[in-house]
Amino acid sequence: MTRRSLRARLLLAAAVSIALALVAAGIGLTALFGHHVERRLENQLDDTLGQILGHLDVTADGRIQFELHLADPRFQIPLGGLYWQIQDEDRPTLLRSRSLWDGVLDLPADLPPDGILHRHDLVGPGDQPLLALERLVRFRPESLNRRVQVAVALDRQELVQARRAFAADIVPYLLLLGAGLVLAAWVQVRVGLSPLDAVRRGVRAIRSGEVRRLPTDYPDEVRPLADEVNALLDAQDAAIARARDWTADLAHGLKTPLVTLAADAERLRALGQPALADDLDGLAQTMRRRVDRELIRGRIRARAGGGQGSGPRWGAAEPGADLPATLGRVIRTLERTPNGARLHWYLDCPPPLAVRMAPEDLTELLGNILENAANWARGRVLVRVTAGDPVRVLVQDDGPGVPDEGLRSLGQRGLRLDEATQGFGLGLAIARDICDAWGADLAFGHADAGGLAVTLSLPRLRPS
8 A cells, every 4th residue: 555545545534543643542541540549438438537527535624535446557657548536616635546656637718517528639748649538516515515526637648649640550441442443443444445446347347358337236336437437438339339330431441442453553554664563562552451441440440349459348248269270271261372382391289278358450460460371481480389478489480580670560569550560560460459448469580490480479278
């Protein structure tokens, strides 16, 4: 995936969202845990406050006393973090826990109403932040009527440590949850974008010629795209059909003037003007070859259903041609021609072997290449086939060959007839058009015997 990938963008957005959500969840859960722990501690302090109030007593001289030994050992340890303190309203009586040592709880000066529980945040001994609960009660033992202020306090550091411990414990689980959510997001993105992958595979199948149109069973969000692609293909086919018909009409329309031109050349030759007749005849032959080439290209495009490089498009039945039989038939035909009859033909082709091409187009392709070899060979033509995917067909002759700069020209796509090397123009240009239409490849090189080597790479027919 790259930076421009839609899948990468969605996964990045999901990862960022999940990370922010987990951070917020961690902060919120830690704060919620802290509030819960704080309420529990307040309840415990309130219970301790009740124990103290329930065990207050008065000495013989009227002083308040508290002799209950509280169970928590922190009350006995100086600066232990847990404190209690009792103040007498009428007398300078101050009772406090051993943990306060020589300090006091600095309670606010404003006294709360009787029996009401007050909560304070104080700074205790040793600058400890304290959570303190205070209650002012009316104490009436026998004839006394005294107001007693009782307070208990707890070091807040315990709450801070509890929060930190909870946060440390929850982080691994949040990371595990985040990994699971990222994995779920990846699955969701993969499933959500799978229709787009299906469209991509469908377009590739159309380009390779396996199908003609995209199916219509896509989700509602993707189906309009598939419909537009199919409509574009329909429009392209219609434009190609119009262009093909126009080319065919033009080519057929030129045949009659060409026949007339050839007849005029014969009349000029009969009138004793052979030079002018030869010029007219050569011009007519050149134009006829051009017309024949356009007719062949129109037929190839009509069958392939697209332009150059688009690959064939057909219906349910995939076209195929028997390569050994076609080679044998073309060679037998050439052996009956003047150029082919004087040559030795060597054919090495393992049967059976089928290629993905219409039989008539394969015949046209091999015919042009072998005819070109027959025109230039001195004594023999070698044809060797290597089975594979693609199927390799090597055609070598022992003729004069083509220089390196000529090979480069022969290998150029879209080479015009008048730009080709003499003798290697029309037939190889038609062969190149057929290869382009069927997704085959055509390459030129030097033969072992010094002539031209033509290598065909033909798509092999897939077994059904």
